[in-house]
Amino acid sequence: MNGEKLPPHDIDAEEAVNGSLLIDGTAIYRIATFLNQQDFYSEQNQLVYGACLSLYQRNEAINQITVAQELDRRGKLETCGGAAYLSHLISIVPTSLDIENYAQIVYRLSLMRHLISAAGQIEAIGYAADPDVDASLSKAEDVLFRLRHGQSPRDFVHVRQVLDKYFETAPGPTTEAEGYRGTLPQALSGFIGLDEFLGGFQPSDLVIIAGRTSLGKTSLALSIARNAAVEQGACVALFSLEMAQEP
Template sequence: MAETRLPPHDLDAEEAVNGSLLIDGKAIYEIATFLRPEDFFSPANRSIYQSCLNLYQRDEAINKITVSQELSRLGNLEKSGNLAYLSHLASIVPTSLEILHFARIVQRLSVMRQLILASEKIADIGYGGEADAVTALNKAEDVLFRLRNKRGDADFVHIRELLEQYFEAPPELEPGALQPKTSVHSGFTGLDELLGGFQRSDLVIVAGRPSMGKTSFALNIARNAAVL
């Protein structure tokens, strides 16, 4: 008799993720951008993580009490083991420091399960008697493409990190030196030598009396910056 194999999963890792969130709700910032409720194999752990995400999206605290209340609101508290299971989860991890490690395990095994499902769909295409082999191959490729596209590999980045990079102070330069990668040339040699080019964080004000050529000067800078 053929042995029935369970799909790839790691209940310990799933429990470690949820347990980490119950003792340190802020840990969800590390995983919310890539770990999804459907990545959990256990229905109970899936519901608990979904409740944590709901609280996170409403900017509410994540702990045993709030999660149990959210589970109750959704009608999932009893199906998720009640407070007893939440208490168990909170007791199995000493800290939340390893939550990213466990979350990656849960995500990886979720991809493996989805890959198995995709292979079954591809097998159905093969058994379907498609007259055109190219059409069958295109359908099979589409199954895998949809899986890859559904997962996505890009993580969100906090806007603070982007702003810090964008407005990062450029390195000290010798007088008159320009760094092409960080500065914009004005096209006016004297001005470039004085300022070292325009930097990202610069606020440059062109002041002068009316009809003194401020607009023409600015347009010339814009033109030079585009071609230099």
Template sequence: MNRGGTEGLVAAERLPPHDLEAEKAVVASLLVEPEAIYRVVTIVSPEDFFRDEHRWIYEACRDLWQRGEAVNQVTVAHELARRGLLEQAGGTAYLSQLVAELPTPLVAEHYARIVQRDSVYRRLLQAAQEIAQEAYRAEDPDIARVLARAEARIAAVRQVQEVRDFVHLSEVLEGWQKTQAALTGPVAAEARAITTGYMDLDTLLLGGLRRSELIVVAARTGLGKTSLLLNFARNAALRQRAVVAIFSLEMAAEQLAQRLLAMESGVDSARIGSGVISDRDERLIARALTRLSEAAVYIDDSPVLTVAEMRAKARRLQVERGLDMVMVDYL
């Protein structure tokens, strides 16, 4: 009984993940080596530092660099003093201590990645705490909405990514060769682009809609953007057995389904909506219903969704069903 209480106390007092030595090494590297800022600034942001004084020093270094001024102990101390933070950051003595204790500035990126990684862990803990608090309160009767918010919080943590760096052309070409080889290999179905169903458009797109690409369909209101996207979805799902997710922020799922039914059956959408249809139309609609029911098209018509929520829902669909294409109507 007492042991359990002690373990609970230790857990409650445990600090979130952080590495003060790595934080010191990052800011010290900036004070010693002028070129270190170029290697570090794309990896960490001020919010990634656990200790306030390290965050203040990093901000001062970054802002000096952005203004094109020299970054060293003297200029950083002056910048901190100008902001009224020099004494709170430990004074000039602490800046000198950081420099004296720095092992080497040559691997500043390594230190920066440690700081950034621990920052992600802390964000994950914060998200988990918020999820747990909402679960304990149990105030929202719509559990699906609660799960969506939880997934959105986790997705927001995932969005913290390192900026990509330069890649030599040879590496890009090597990746291209692997992609081309996959188009004729045993994983061809996963690597090949998804065709739109419009031959001329597929030609312009160099084969169709390629995975990982973001394509924006733009036109004035009422010119058929939604209809075109639905045709893309229908062709992909029926002809290529692709799994398609549609986020419809403007039109209800039933309206989209009716449009898809009209496209597949060839029966005018207005007649389907009014219910005034002939026997022949009924047969066409029945056959279209059978074909569309087998299509892996998933529609979410939530009127208000954040990007994080859409990403969370898409990831869940990817895990549960697989996912080849995501459409958002509209941005």
């Protein structure tokens, strides 16, 4: 009996990723920033996902027909199981809603396989028994550094992801007269023109009010603080290096 272990992988999760893309090609925007073709264990699923990535990079639609054409153009359609395999992928997932969860499973297991490979490289460094211990440790550290550095998501993010998050927190009506009910997602200055221009103050904002002496910078800051605290119930703290506690 062969006791050798297979590398960590989940074929069901890989097929679920590809099936989700064949159902909803736009779902690739949610995973393309961190999931690569090489993260798939199965060659079939590598080929299918690679075809999806190529279509995505060319800004073309992703569906069963276009993926089949892309695979055929590469001469890989039969290698990955043909049109029948693509139909199978579509049949195993009802929607693409959970594609990020599936993709995270594929990515995590891919990282574990890379970790096993890195362990083998470090083992080889140890067996080499280099008299220079510091050099051996540096080589081992370099292996782990490359592994950790390679797992970072790519810098480019599709604009749709950014806009979706923005519109979730974008300012809507700001008063009850305009139809607003509930807690505002950001603090407003209370000055309509300024709020329309800035969209309110977001939690991550650092806003600097600049101007010459005696032009009303402090008065404006105090008015904004007052409006946020009194009109919106926001928690406001004021720190001043110029003003005394009492007039």
